Amino acid sequence: MAGFFDRMLGRSKDSGSANKAKDRLQFVLVHDRVNIPPERLQMMKDEIVAVISKYVSVTSDEVEIALAQHDRKQNRLIAEVPFASLIDTLDPDEDVPYPITSTLFIELQPETSAEELPQLNEPLSSEETRPTRSQAKSGEDSVLETNNGLT
């Protein structure tokens, strides 16, 4: 019923080009604001994957690295890195090791000037005491989040 009236009104919000404009603008503006063009982000991603690959097994295709913003001043680089590790001693009855899929979350934010710190500290104060450039998403104990269903 509503669909009929929407057509009568000439409404097609989902398929309209306005939504596409909004999505494209949001993508391009995040890159404009931090001055990191998409190709450069890709280079960064490749290097991050290379480093992580030294320690755990990572499939490059599954790594998601994106810029995110809460508002104009709070930029975050959010990396989601699923990696596979093999554990062979958990269940003595099983011959085949259990694959455990884990995800490493990395969040980076730009160094902040003294005057911006009060605002930026607010949402982070519980997690972060040192002014480092990188941090784990929610404290050290959850740097690795295991989703293996074994625990």
Next chain:
Amino acid sequence: MTQNPNSAPTGRPNPVRRIAGAKVITVTSGKGGVGKTTTTANLGIALARLDKKVVLIDTDIGLRNLDVVMGLENRIVYDLVDVVEGRCKLRQAMIKHKQFPELYLIPAAQTRDKTAVSPADMVQICNALRPEFDFILIDSPAGIERGFRNAIAPADEVLIVTNPEVSAVRDADRIIGLIEAENKGPGRLILNRVKMDMVRRGEMLSAADVTDILAITIIGIVPEDENVIPASNNGIPVTLNESSRAGVAFRNIARRLNGENVPLMPLENSGNILQRIARIFSGG
């Protein structure tokens, strides 16, 4: 020298020392052709109609247009650059509007370039004007270079004009970033040339979309209006046309600038009877 954490960073002179009197409002956009000059002219007229003392300054040196939009092009003797270079007194470059004796225009020079004026000159001129006026509106040139810097240097508030199009919104975002970097932020947005029927069809960004993308407060939404071009053809800004929807929108923005709480006007045309019934049924 002790540095107040809220003041401008060292190395750049703290540009505006607020002097009692006029509020300096700069109208800018980044992209050209979105309606800066039309907006400045109409807000000037609308504020004058509220019995405010207003002076408009065209800083688009080399490409002046505020004079023609205002219908004052035949009365120019001196311009902004003449003032800066000392060929005339500030008073002599101020053209009084025919209809509103408390509305003045300082035109840009047409044969020079943006470097003929400096940001410090603009601050000085505005400070000289502040005691005598309620509002000083500065029409900024397009771009992010010297002309833009001149225009925002004396600003107490910045209005960013944009259209609901990807290129204009992207440029507006860049401008908002630069305004914040100059400690002139956050600025308020005027969304100009909105076609409500296209928004309804999902083929044009809505005001909510644009404010969402730009993360900025909106001070006015101006509908596309066929009265605007005849108005500039005649040199009589559309605000003076009582039946114009764009005119109403500009008058509302002027009232908001004057501190009144005026709700954003509904842009929907009432549409034909079928469309109205359809909207009731679909909850739209």
